[in-house]
Amino acid sequence: MNSSSSSSSGGSMVGGPADPEHDPAATYALEPDEVASLTRRLVATAGETAVSVSPLDGAPLAHIPQSSDADVDEAFRRARSAQRSWARTSFAERQELLLRLHDLVLDRQAEIVDLIVLESGKARKHAFDEPLHIALTARYYGRTLGSHLGTRRVPGALPGLTRVEVAHVPKGVVGVISPWNYPFTMALCDGLAALAAGNAVVIKPDAQTMLSALLAARLLDEAGFPPDVWQVVAGDGPQVGGRIVGQADYICFTGSTATGKRIAAGCAERLIGCSLELGGKNPMLVLRDADIERAAEGAVRAVYSNAGQLCVSIERMFVADEVYDRFVDRFVARTEAMTLGATLDWGNDMGPLISRRQLDVVTAHVEDAVDKGARVLTGGRARPDLAPYFFEPTVLEGVTPEMTCFDQETFGPVVSLYRFHSEDEAIARANDGDYGLNAAVFSRDGARARQVARRIVAGTVNVNEAFAASFASLGAPMGGMRRSGLGRRQGAEGLLRYTESQTVATQRLVPMAPAFGVSDEAYAKMMSAGLRLFRKLGRA
Ligand code: NAD
Numbered sequence: 001m002n003s004s005s006s007s008s009s010g011g012s013m014v015g016g017p018a019d020p021e022h023d024p025a026a027t028y029a030l031e032p033d034e035v036a037s038l039t040r041r042l043v044a045t046a047g048e049t050a051v052s053v054s055p056l057d058g059a060p061l062a063h064i065p066q067s068s069d070a071d072v073d074e075a076f077r078r079a080r081s082a083q084r085s086w087a088r089t090s091f092a093e094r095q096e097l098l099l100r101l102h103d104l105v106l107d108r109q110a111e112i113v114d115l116i117v118l119e120s121g122k123a124r125k126h127a128f129d130e131p132l133h134i135a136l137t138a139r140y141y142g143r144t145l146g147s148h149l150g151t152r153r154v155p156g157a158l159p160g161l162t163r164v165e166v167a168h169v170p171k172g173v174v175g176v177i178s179p180w181n182y183p184f185t186m187a188l189c190d191g192l193a194a195l196a197a198g199n200a201v202v203i204k205p206d207a208q209t210m211l212s213a214l215l216a217a218r219l220l221d222e223a224g225f226p227p228d229v230w231q232v233v234a235g236d237g238p239q240v241g242g243r244i245v246g247q248a249d250y251i252c253f254t255g256s257t258a259t260g261k262r263i264a265a266g267c268a269e270r271l272i273g274c275s276l277e278l279g280g281k282n283p284m285l286v287l288r289d290a291d292i293e294r295a296a297e298g299a300v301r302a303v304y305s306n307a308g309q310l311c312v313s314i315e316r317m318f319v320a321d322e323v324y325d326r327f328v329d330r331f332v333a334r335t336e337a338m339t340l341g342a343t344l345d346w347g348n349d350m351g352p353l354i355s356r357r358q359l360d361v362v363t364a365h366v367e368d369a370v371d372k373g374a375r376v377l378t379g380g381r382a383r384p385d386l387a388p389y390f391f392e393p394t395v396l397e398g399v400t401p402e403m404t405c406f407d408q409e410t411f412g413p414v415v416s417l418y419r420f421h422s423e424d425e426a427i428a429r430a431n432d433g434d435y436g437l438n439a440a441v442f443s444r445d446g447a448r449a450r451q452v453a454r455r456i457v458a459g460t461v462n463v464n465e466a467f468a469a470s471f472a473s474l475g476a477p478m479g480g481m482r483r484s485g486l487g488r489r490q491g492a493e494g495l496l497r498y499t500e501s502q503t504v505a506t507q508r509l510v511p512m513a514p515a516f517g518v519s520d521e522a523y524a525k526m527m528s529a530g531l532r533l534f535r536k537l538g539r540a
Helices: 032-039 069-086 091-107 109-120 124-149 189-196 207-223 237-245 257-270 292-308 321-336 356-371 423-430 446-454 491-496 520-537
Strands: 049-053 060-065 152-154 162-170 173-177 200-204 230-232 250-254 273-277 282-286 314-320 375-378 394-397 414-420 438-442 460-463 499-507
Touching: 032 060, 032 207, 049 207, 060 207, 069 173, 069 200, 069 230, 069 237, 091 109, 091 124, 091 189, 091 207, 109 124, 109 207, 124 189, 124 292, 124 491, 173 189, 173 237, 189 200, 189 250, 189 491, 200 237, 207 230, 237 257, 250 257, 257 273, 282 292, 282 423, 292 314, 292 321, 292 414, 292 438, 314 321, 314 423, 321 375, 321 394, 321 414, 356 394, 356 414, 414 423, 438 446, 446 460
Parallel strands: 173 200, 173 250, 200 230, 250 273, 282 314, 282 438, 314 414, 394 414, 438 460
Antiparallel strands: 049 060, 152 162, 162 499, 375 394
């Protein structure tokens, strides 16, 4: 594996380390004015701050003001008030703002990507996926909100006499609780759909990546969204997140399955809805007719994007016996050719993990597997010489059910390889466990691969790609089955989750009851005859 040692800021607010050669003690600094201007967007008046750290060098990055209970309440008060007029804006007005945001995000991508890399440590090419995803989201909902949300006529009880319209009304104030792994896109993509549907948002991003989320809020302001429809609060997950769950009209949560269960319980208590985008232990199947070079290339992105800290990344690979050795050879070679580094420039194929906690989890999973007999084909070690929380891209063989990484999410750059003899067996093993978020199938025969895909228990299945094909297809819903979540983001579902269906039925000319002297008995006979007739005519 190669290690990159160059650095460059590529943006205006970030200064790189003084030494152009890699220096583990070097710090990346943010302009204090810039931090202050971003954190002004927070509702946080109590005077307490928390320090965030850059995974590039482990050095303190910014002091983030923390929100008290009263601040969260104030954020909801402002959001509720702003939502009433926001809900009355036309679809055309919302469309214009969304498309303006699309342009703004593409124009300002260098600044956005710098901040993401600085806060999360991910390789620049993986950080670029975030403004890209937001541009796709803004364009998709900008172009389609009218068709998804428009009031529609449906057949009434009495044809010609009962006129029925179904409208989608906003829920009110949506609480968004987002994770650190995709700090810009996760702080924006779900909330954008909530805004498009006429809601206001109170968001609590993860404490480690507040600045990326605050930059997202600033871009919304610059695009022209009324500032009060988007409130940002900061603080401890259970405390601030819990207060959001206690007041919102709907919760959109992305994070771990353990936290998701707690949030679902809080929502159940208040009888409000929620969507939960949770963890996975995603499988990839390499069928015997797969293009091996393409599968190996896809596997590298499948496993190591954002150092594996991606809910839809692949942690289990099932490879047909006939091609196993060739595939493993190519995959390991491509893994070892990756450039590793913790810098702001484009040169790295993979960056460090986000935190000591994440490094400890990944190290523990690999050590546990090795202690119980798994073989390390490549990687397997922390690399503090590159950055404090760096872990090498790691391929394991011989992983068995008693090892932690067999069925528990590692959320790091570690994959287990398994050989299979029949596709039925591979599908059954892929479907083992409690998760069901994402899967991938590689085969030269698209139709056969799609048949296999439909038998896999997962909310998204990608053919000849790992996750990007489904994730970047904004018209398609994305989310998990089983313990990987509830509800869907993206597509019509991603918008309609934030609305209540409201039916307005207008009865004309005759009441829905006997009239003009018709007896109850005659009315019952007429209605029965009418129903039989409609059944014959094939009406709904
Ligand atoms: P986490 O559940 O610890 O934290 C996620 C968010 O929830 C953070 O903002 C945190 O402050 C907040 N939080 C924590 N406890 C809370 C509580 N009791 N009440 C309210 N809010 C609370 O998750 P994490 O470890 O930061 O993120 C990694 C996990 O997220 C992984 O399991 C990953 O698979 C999952 N994830 C899923 C998706 C998806 O789309 N399915 C995307 C990204 C991450």
